[in-house]
Amino acid sequence: GGLLDVVLAPDFAQSRRVWLSYTEAGTNGAAGAVVGYGRLSDDARQLADFKVVIRQEPKLSSGANIGTRLAFDRDGFLWIGFGDSFRSSTAQDLDQLQGKLLRLNADGSVPQDNPFVGHKNARPEIWTLGMRNPQGLALNPWTHQMWESEHGPRGGDEVNIPQKGKNYGWPLATWGIDYSGEKVPESKGGQVEGTEQPVFYWKNSPAVSGMAFYNSARFPQWKNSLFIGALKEKNLIRLSINGEKVVEEQRLLTDRGERIRDVRQGPDGYLYVLTDESNGKLLKVGLNEGADAPRG
Structure with a gap:
């Protein structure tokens, strides 16, 4: 739980609005995600007039699968990925x-x-359903589509391009298995009629985290790349993208042995990577000139 994501409003230069997602305890001992915004003070020291926009109700999480990533698209819409609170049936x-x-x-x-505005017994905020535990949310700068990455159970981490009103399967369709080693109880297999297939998935989970598209001329070797952090594998994954397909996979920062929680492209064309350790770090990552190996 805790603080889950921080994003600036598209008009931040004028509004100074900062959006946060975080975990909030309920009266029943469980927790849920909260999303809201405040105005960054002129001295950049505090958020004023904080307003909660949406809460996960009822609160169901004991601390797992809260997810909650935030991203804005080019039309100014805010996208929020909520996890299933480790209650798989809620995703449907x-x-x-x-x-x-x-x-x-x-x-x-x-x-x-x-898609569900005006539908009886449906929350109008929903864009897609059947997501397990979103950990990455990023706008593709070339196609302007929103992409999402999420944890599977034991195996079956996914990358999706969420389409309006579609069902992405969890827990009916998954390429992973239960933590017990058995089949996920509700699962009907990897491909299930009426559900969408991921753009890419891992049979063995790297435990994906935050992700970012690379769209800078500084390191042309990274052109058309999607970077995703890995918690279990403790590395940075680079996926080469061609349209809506993943055509190549590479692992970076494999020698550090640190869980990677998030990755963003900076305005200078470098990657900025957060590690998730008791002595966490913010890493600035680039390439040695003429080489494919990253340097920090």
Whole structure:
């Protein structure tokens, strides 16, 4: 739990609005995600007038699978990826926010063209369902599509391009197995009619975390790349992208032995990588000139 994501509003230069997602305890001993925004003070020391926009209710999580990544698209819509709170069936329930990708207006209201607006017993904020535990959310700078990455159970980590109103399967369809080593109880296999296939998946989970597209001329060797952190594997994954397909996979920072929680491209064309350790670090990562090996 704790603080889950931080993003700036697209009009931050004027509004100074900062969006946060974080975990909030409930009266029943369980927790849920909260998303809201405040205004960064002129001295950049505090957020003022913080407003909560949406809460996961009912609160169901004991601390696992909260997910909750935030991203804005080029039209100014806010996308929110909520985990299933380790209650897998909720991902298929349209009256609950767990296991869903949401889409909101920049002020937190519901866009009227969301797929479940006006549907009885469905939350209008929902864009897609059947997500397990979103850990990455990033806008593809070339196609302007939102991409999402998520933890599978034991195996079956995924990368998806979430399409309006579609069902991404969890827990009915998964390429992973249960933590017990047995089949996920609700699973009907990797491919299930009425559900969408991931763009890419790992049979053995690297435990994916935050992700970012690379769209800078500084390191042309990284052109058309998607970078994803790995917690279990303790490395940085580079996926080469061609349209909507992953055509190559590479592992970077393999010698550090540190869990990687998030990755972003900086305005200088370098990658900025957060490690998830008791002595966590912010790493600045680039390439040696004429080489494919990263340097920090």
